[in-house]
Amino acid sequence: RKPKNYPPGPEWLPIVGSMLVVKKLRDQTGYLYRATAELANTYGPVVGLRVGKDRQVVCYGYAAIKEMLTKEELDGRPQGPFYETRTWGTRRGLLLTDEEFWQEQRRFVMRHLREFGFGKRTMSELVEAEALQLLKMFEEKMKTDPSEFDGVKGTIVPMRDAFSVYVLNTLWSMLASIRYSPEDGELKTLQALLTELFASIDMVGALFSQFPFLRYVAPEKSGYKQFISIHQRVWKFLKAELDNHKDTFKENSPRDLMDVYLEMLHSQEKKPSFSESQLLAICMDMFMAGSETTSKSLGFGFLYMLLYPEVQRKAQEEIDRVIGRERTPTLNDRPNMPYIEALVLESVRVFMGRTFSIPHRALRDCTVQGYYIPKDTMVIANFNGVLMDQEFWKDPEVFRPDRFIDADGKLNVPDQYLPFGFGKHRCMGQSLARSNIFLFTATLLQKFTFHVPPNEPPPHTNGVDGVTPSPGEFNAFVTLRS
Numbered sequence: 001r002k003p004k005n006y007p008p009g010p011e012w013l014p015i016v017g018s019m020l021v022v023k024k025l026r027d028q029t030g031y032l033y034r035a036t037a038e039l040a041n042t043y044g045p046v047v048g049l050r051v052g053k054d055r056q057v058v059c060y061g062y063a064a065i066k067e068m069l070t071k072e073e074l075d076g077r078p079q080g081p082f083y084e085t086r087t088w089g090t091r092r093g094l095l096l097t098d099e100e101f102w103q104e105q106r107r108f109v110m111r112h113l114r115e116f117g118f119g120k121r122t123m124s125e126l127v128e129a130e131a132l133q134l135l136k137m138f139e140e141k142m143k144t145d146p147s148e149f150d151g152v153k154g155t156i157v158p159m160r161d162a163f164s165v166y167v168l169n170t171l172w173s174m175l176a177s178i179r180y181s182p183e184d185g186e187l188k189t190l191q192a193l194l195t196e197l198f199a200s201i202d203m204v205g206a207l208f209s210q211f212p213f214l215r216y217v218a219p220e221k222s223g224y225k226q227f228i229s230i231h232q233r234v235w236k237f238l239k240a241e242l243d244n245h246k247d248t249f250k251e252n253s254p255r256d257l258m259d260v261y262l263e264m265l266h267s268q269e270k271k272p273s274f275s276e277s278q279l280l281a282i283c284m285d286m287f288m289a290g291s292e293t294t295s296k297s298l299g300f301g302f303l304y305m306l307l308y309p310e311v312q313r314k315a316q317e318e319i320d321r322v323i324g325r326e327r328t329p330t331l332n333d334r335p336n337m338p339y340i341e342a343l344v345l346e347s348v349r350v351f352m353g354r355t356f357s358i359p360h361r362a363l364r365d366c367t368v369q370g371y372y373i374p375k376d377t378m379v380i381a382n383f384n385g386v387l388m389d390q391e392f393w394k395d396p397e398v399f400r401p402d403r404f405i406d407a408d409g410k411l412n413v414p415d416q417y418l419p420f421g422f423g424k425h426r427c428m429g430q431s432l433a434r435s436n437i438f439l440f441t442a443t444l445l446q447k448f449t450f451h452v453p454p455n456e457p458p459p460h461t462n463g464v465d466g467v468t469p470s471p472g473e474f475n476a477f478v479t480l481r482s
């Protein structure tokens with residue numbers, strides 16, 4: 001039965017709850033975020049659902065989302081088999097842990113990442129080095145695989161996955177001093193598996209999390225088997241690196257986050273939340289939270305730039321004015337390049353405007369916008385309701401970085417812009433993500449212009465649904481700037 005004053009929403013049927021209504025809307029609209037947006041149109045900005053065993057509340061619109069993200073009672077993360085299976089049946093990591101355990105671990109990781117890359121100097125070095133590698137890859141492609149249309153020379157580049165290894169390398173250098181070659185077979189397989197995993201589950205779980213008995217009666221169909229097998233591959237990959245670190249570990253000379261964590265494991269000050277499996281879970285969370293999100297923002301950004309060539313032109317004008325063509329861009333250029341900064345914000349907006357936050361959980365009974373939220377309810381923000389809000393942005397579907405530039409030409413970020421979350425669980429990688437997108441975009445646009453290939457239709461902006469949305473596969477015809 002619905003609790004009294006629970007947020008309004010569709011009827012709850014025995015066992016399935018409101019699942020069939022959500023599923024029908026999802027089938028009609030093609031996306032979970034659109035299905036819950038439809039529900040918000042009918043029931044208001046806080047929608048109460050039950051899917052299988054889970055009570056789920058979806059917040060839509062700025063007021064509800066801000067309240068949800070800042071309310072301490074809602075700082076829990078969901079519990080249950082789905083969230084624990086990924087870390088060996090216990091709660092581990094940073095993304096899906098809460099209370100004291102999470103606070104201790106988050107604090108430790110944030111403090112030490114500053115030494116190994118989140119600090120201003122180290123971050124510049126890492127991101128600049130990767131941007132140059134990315135540039136080299138495009139230059140090589142130009143030489144080895146040229147194309148020509150109507151006398152214009154260039155090359156065709158599949159763009160959707162063009163950035164992922166370089167993004168991952170900046171993160172992985174900090175965590176484990178590793179850089180992968182874009183040709184690394186194992187990494188490619190792993191990234192392909194993650195893309196598959198991300199497309200097959202949702203932020204609110206999977207069928208086997210809402211109906212746990214399906215793990216036993218329909219392990220294949222419920223997605224359980226695939227979920228486990230992909231995680232096993234990720235664990236094996238990460239464990240090999242951890243073993244390598246343990247073998248080469250030297251006391252008092254930490255090379256990266258893995259080493260400082262290992263040092264902590266041997267220290268007298270070690271608190272119970274620290275363990276080897278927790279270190280692996282942190283790496284896995286960073287791997288999942290850090291690389292997919294940033295690469296997909298870049299993917300959407302470049303997809304939209306194909307459709308809005310004037311955005312590229314404006315960005316290139318700024319690059320020519322501030323940097324010129326001789327030296328490559330650096331992170332120190334950021335304060336002088338509001339348009340590219342705005343382009344970064346706009347790329348993240350169109351990506352996150354198609355998805356949800358990581359789910360929160362009510363640690364205690366509380367309210368959101370006056371509605372009753374019982375303890376252990378999953379509460380989730382549909383960012384579509386705030387990042388694509390028609391009333392606020394006026395033309396949310398248009399790719400227009402200028403919306404973040406004020407009358408004096410300065411960057412202006414409104415409160416409604418919260419794709420990195422807010423409050424105590426806010427994203428740990430915001431500055432790294434924004435630095436990567438800034439420098440990768442500026443470095444490529446300084447040398448190249450990106451066009452829809454003349455023999456292909458323009459790519460569509462819909463994207464592929466999943467935990468995080470991904471642009472569909474698309475090609476760009478890339479030409480050298482004259």
Ligand code: HEM
Nearest residue numbers: 095289290293294297358419420421425426427428429433
């Ligand atoms: C464009 C890129 C990114 C976007 C849009 C993004 C967005 C978010 C959002 C919305 C949250 C959830 C906030 C909440 O639950 O209240 C989050 C959490 C998190 N992000 Fe990111 N993120 C990005 C990149 C990164 C990167 C590069 C890293 C790795 C360094 C990272 C690590 C994390 C972690 C560890 C959390 C969990 C924080 C916690 O629960 O305390 N993210 N991110």
